[in-house]
Amino acid sequence: MPRYTKIAMLLHWLVALLIIATFFLGLSMVAIPGFSPTKLKYFSWHKWMGVTVLFLAVLRVLWRKANRPPPPLASIPAWQHKIAEGMHILLYLLIFAVPISGYLYSYAAGVPVVYLGLWQMPAVIAPDPELKATLKTVHYVLTMTMAAAVVAHALAALKHHFIDRDVTLKRMLPL
Template sequence: MPRYTKTAMLLHWLVALLIIATFFLGLSMVAIHGFSPTKLKYFSWHKWMGVTVFALAVLRVLWRVTHKPPAKLASIPDWQHMIAEGMHYLLYFLIFAVPLSGYFYTYAAGVPVVYLGLWQMPAVMAANPELKPVLQNVHYILTMTMAAAVVAHALAALKHHFIDRDVTLKRMLPL
């Protein structure tokens, strides 16, 4: 069975777990009313995770460009391959767009991003109170789109594994 490389698997699962954790941390932090040390800590962690997702996404794309993925399974109809390819393009776009939109939103709010509390990331823009709510909304919409795409991607993998009983999921599992 042709499989993805160990590096591709590692990057896939690291990014997936970080996206899920970042999503739920984001939901938790915005549910905290008012301004508190806990909320501030969660916002910092959320930003750090977003920067990490972005960096891993860059590595993932570089790996994908330089390492050919396994061949398509002949047992899967062409229309499903086309949908899967479209979903992968959407996910790659969102893996970059969500952290970038959060980054721009943070700077529009006038708050620096200090990665791991150690390194201040470059300021991409000055504080902009008019743009802040627009970027907040963009970040929210992209995030919810990503959540839906991740769920659809996971459900498709499970469908292939449990219903179609093909090796689609196994090719990305490090077993």
């Protein structure tokens, strides 16, 4: 059975776990009323995780360019391959778009992104209250779209494993 490389698997699962953790941390932090040290800490962690996802996404794309994924399974209908291909493209776009929109939103709000509390990321835009409101909405919509895409992707993998009983999921598991 042709499988993904160990590095591809590692990057896939690291990014997946970080995206899920960042999503739930984001939901938690915005639910905290007012302005508190805990809320500030969660916002910092959320930003750090977003920057890490963006960095790992770059590594994923570079790795994928240099290391072709295994060929599609012949047992899967062509229309399912097309849907899977479209979903992967959407997920890759969102893996970049969500952290970039959050980064821009932060700077439009006049709040720097200081990675791991050590390195201030460059400000590519100036504070702008109107742009802040727009970017907040963009970040939210992209995030919710990513959440739906991640759930659909996971459900498709589980469907292949438990219903179709093919090796789609096994090719990405480091077993």
